[in-house]
Amino acid sequence: MKFLKIQKKNAEKKIKELKEKKIIDKQYKVESLEKHVLIPIKKNKIKEVKGEIIEKKGKKVKKIPRLKEELLKVLTKKEMKIFHYKSFDVIGDIIQIMIPKELKKKEKMIGEAFLKCIPNSRVIVKKVSETTGVERVRRVKVIAGEKRTETIHVENGCKYKLDLNKVFFTGRLSNERLRIIKQVKKNEIIYDLFCGVGPYAIPIAKKCKKVVANDINEHAIHYLKENLKLNKIKNISVYNENANEFTKELVKKEGKPSRIIMNLPKTSELFLNAMIKLSEKNTIIHYYTFWGKDKKNKLEGIRIAFKKNNKKHKILGIHKCGDYAPGVGRYCVDIKIIS
Numbered sequence: 001m002k003f004l005k006i007q008k009k010n011a012e013k014k015i016k017e018l019k020e021k022k023i024i025d026k027q028y029k030v031e032s033l034e035k036h037v038l039i040p041i042k043k044n045k046i047k048e049v050k051g052e053i054i055e056k057k058g059k060k061v062k063k064i065p066r067l068k069e070e071l072l073k074v075l076t077k078k079e080m081k082i083f084h085y086k087s088f089d090v091i092g093d094i095i096q097i098m099i100p101k102e103l104k105k106k107e108k109m110i111g112e113a114f115l116k117c118i119p120n121s122r123v124i125v126k127k128v129s130e131t132t133g134v135e136r137v138r139r140v141k142v143i144a145g146e147k148r149t150e151t152i153h154v155e156n157g158c159k160y161k162l163d164l165n166k167v168f169f170t171g172r173l174s175n176e177r178l179r180i181i182k183q184v185k186k187n188e189i190i191y192d193l194f195c196g197v198g199p200y201a202i203p204i205a206k207k208c209k210k211v212v213a214n215d216i217n218e219h220a221i222h223y224l225k226e227n228l229k230l231n232k233i234k235n236i237s238v239y240n241e242n243a244n245e246f247t248k249e250l251v252k253k254e255g256k257p258s259r260i261i262m263n264l265p266k267t268s269e270l271f272l273n274a275m276i277k278l279s280e281k282n283t284i285i286h287y288y289t290f291w292g293k294d295k296k297n298k299l300e301g302i303r304i305a306f307k308k309n310n311k312k313h314k315i316l317g318i319h320k321c322g323d324y325a326p327g328v329g330r331y332c333v334d335i336k337i338i339s
């Protein structure tokens with residue numbers, strides 16, 4: 001097998017160029033040496049490549065089977081029509097899927113197909129409940145792979161250890177979280193009072209003065225503390241309380257909130273009053289909510305809550321950050337306290 005030997009610092013650009021010219025032999029792996037990279041070249045293209053060519057035995061690339069083809073080995077075409085196999089979630093090395101009840105008998109085989117086809121997957125779980133209860137946890141059941149529901153997920157440059165059966169977590173909010181993370185400035189104090197395992201609190205703490213993180217779910221707080229260690233974060237005060245019971249005492253102790261993140265869209269209106277009380281002039285509240293046809297009522301609810309508390313507010317923006325149900329979206333309303 002013939003390889004182009006090239007310095008590491010030039011490798012990325014060269015690989016891109018050779019890929020475009022269809023010169024790389026994709027059946028073989030690109031190999032990494034201490035200071036060089038070896039790029040496998042197709043036999044009939046050697047003359048087109050300038051640079052140092054070396055000859056050695058190549059390492060074959062393992063071909064990953066395609067998910068649809070693998071599923072068609074265990075499901076009929078009719079069964080494939082009712083199985084939305086493309087809408088799976090990847091959380092760490094766990095793949096979370098929804099299996100229609102008609103396919104229950106085949107769930108193990110379906111799970112095995114996912115294991116074969118999704119790189120780095122070790123566990124396949126099926127959803128067995130909606131996201132429910134105060135703690136907003138969705139139950140899952142392992143159908144293939146290792147028997148565990150704990151994993152480490154990487155998002156926005158941070159690591160999160162979590163157990164899907166004990167805490168809320170979705171990777172689908174990563175862009176929305178990034179939108180908030182980007183807004184935070186160095187001197188800010190952030191209150192994340194529905195923090196889960198920390199996917200807002202931890203990356204934000206890397207940028208700002210301090211984060212006050214709270215969740216009512218003791219498992220979420222257990223994992224948050226683990227994640228503080230994993231990500232070497234020290235500037236977070238952790239609480240395991242009902243957010244509605246916080247008073248101005250918290251602000252006296254922790255400092256004026258520059259922002260309050262209210263990521264509990266299902267019932268956020270029940271907490272708005274308490275959060276407005278904690279806020280001060282110039283605090284920004286990131287208020288998550290679900291709405292469909294009731295959008296007007298929800299906005300009116302926000303207006304009334306501020307009026308009751310004698311505080312003036314300005315809506316800085318409304319951002320759609322996902323779908324919740326047919327005709328119902330997840331929104332973040334960014335609100336600034338004026339006075």
Ligand SMILES: C[S@@+](CC[C@H](N)C(=O)[O-])C[C@H]1O[C@@H](n2cnc3c(N)ncnc32)[C@H](O)[C@@H]1O
Pocket residue numbers: 134135136168169170173193194195196197198199200214215216217220241242243244263264265
């Ligand atoms: C939708 S999850 C969001 C978690 C996290 N912010 C995230 O993005 O992964 C809402 C969180 O609010 C917590 N929660 C629900 N009611 C609460 C309350 N009264 N006080 C504090 N936390 C609460 C739940 O346990 C859950 O972890």
